[in-house]
Amino acid sequence: MKIVTEGGFPPWNLTDASGALKGFEIDFSNALCAELKVKCSIASQTFDAMIPALNDGKYDLIVDALGITEARQKVIDFTVPYAGLCYTFASVTPAVKTKLPFEDRIEILADDNLAKAMKTYRDAFTGATIGTLASGTSTRFISKNLSDVSSRPYKTPAARDLDLKAGRIDVVFASKDTLLALKKTQGIDTLELVGPCLRGDLLGTGGVGIGVKKGNAELKARLDPAIKKLVDNGTVKALSEQHFGLDMSPIGLN
Known part of the structure; x- marks a missing residue:
C-alpha cells in the first residue's frame, strides 16, 4: 500500500535531518501495515495536493492528522478514527x-x-x-x-x-x-x-481517520478492524504518549 503524509506537522509527522519520515503517524502506519501483513511505502506530499493525488490513484491512504469533517467526506472516505482531537x-x-x-x-x-x-x-x-x-x-x-x-x-x-x-x-x-x-x-x-x-x-466530530479514495469500500473494510485492534490493544495509546506526552486514543469516537 502507498501511504502519503505531509512530513512537516510534528509530532504527528515530520522529516528529520537525514530526510527520513518520523513521528506518531509514521510509527502508527508501520504498526497498521504489520497488523495487515502488507508491505507499505510512505511518501511525503504537500497537504493541499494530497486529496487530489489520492483520488487520482497515486496513493492508497492519507495518514496526515485528517479530522473527519463533513466537507472532506464529500470528496474522500474515512476509516474509523485512530486518534481523537479538539x-x-x-x-x-x-x-x-x-x-x-x-x-x-x-x-x-x-x-x-x-x-x-x-x-x-x-x-x-x-x-x-x-x-x-x-x-x-x-x-x-x-x-x-x-x-x-x-x-x-x-x-x-x-x-x-x-x-x-x-x-x-x-x-x-x-x-x-x-x-x-x-x-x-x-x-x-x-x-x-x-x-x-x-x-x-x-x-467535525473530533475523530482523526485515514483518508481512502471515495467508494473504496473494500479497502476501508480491511482497514477498520485493524485500526480498532490497535486502539483496543493499547498500541495507539503507547505511541501517542511517546510522541505527544498524552493519550490521543479516540475514546468514544469509534
Missing part, C-alpha cells in the same frame, strides 16, 4: 488571556450555542490577529465564524510559528495537541491555551 486557541497576548481564561473542558458547537460562543471569542480577540493554516480546517472555521476578526493564513506550520515568535500574530487556532507541542518545541513561554477545546460545526 481545536482550541492559544495566545501570547496578556489582554486575550485575561478576557478568555483557559477552560479544561470540551465544548460541542451546535446551532443552539455557536453564536454565543463566537461572540465570546470576538470580544476577546479585539485588536488581535489569529494565525491559521491555509489548507486546513482552522482557516475555514475562522472564515465562517470569525470573519470580522483579523486573521492570517499560512502555508506551513513553520511560517506560522515564526510569526508567532516574532509577535506578528497574537493568537493561533489549531488542535490542542499541536498547540501543546508548539509551546514545548518552540520555547514560547508566554503562549497559553485560552477558552475551552472545541468540536462540532466545521471542526
Whole structure:
C-alpha cells in the first residue's frame, strides 16, 4: 500500500535531518501495515495536493492528522478514527488571556450555542490577529465564524510559528495537541491555551481517520478492524504518549 503524509506537522509527522519520515503517524502506519501483513511505502506530499493525488490513484491512504469533517467526506472516505482531537486557541497576548481564561473542558458547537460562543471569542480577540493554516480546517472555521476578526493564513506550520515568535500574530487556532507541542518545541513561554477545546460545526466530530479514495469500500473494510485492534490493544495509546506526552486514543469516537 502507498501511504502519503505531509512530513512537516510534528509530532504527528515530520522529516528529520537525514530526510527520513518520523513521528506518531509514521510509527502508527508501520504498526497498521504489520497488523495487515502488507508491505507499505510512505511518501511525503504537500497537504493541499494530497486529496487530489489520492483520488487520482497515486496513493492508497492519507495518514496526515485528517479530522473527519463533513466537507472532506464529500470528496474522500474515512476509516474509523485512530486518534481523537479538539481545536482550541492559544495566545501570547496578556489582554486575550485575561478576557478568555483557559477552560479544561470540551465544548460541542451546535446551532443552539455557536453564536454565543463566537461572540465570546470576538470580544476577546479585539485588536488581535489569529494565525491559521491555509489548507486546513482552522482557516475555514475562522472564515465562517470569525470573519470580522483579523486573521492570517499560512502555508506551513513553520511560517506560522515564526510569526508567532516574532509577535506578528497574537493568537493561533489549531488542535490542542499541536498547540501543546508548539509551546514545548518552540520555547514560547508566554503562549497559553485560552477558552475551552472545541468540536462540532466545521471542526467535525473530533475523530482523526485515514483518508481512502471515495467508494473504496473494500479497502476501508480491511482497514477498520485493524485500526480498532490497535486502539483496543493499547498500541495507539503507547505511541501517542511517546510522541505527544498524552493519550490521543479516540475514546468514544469509534
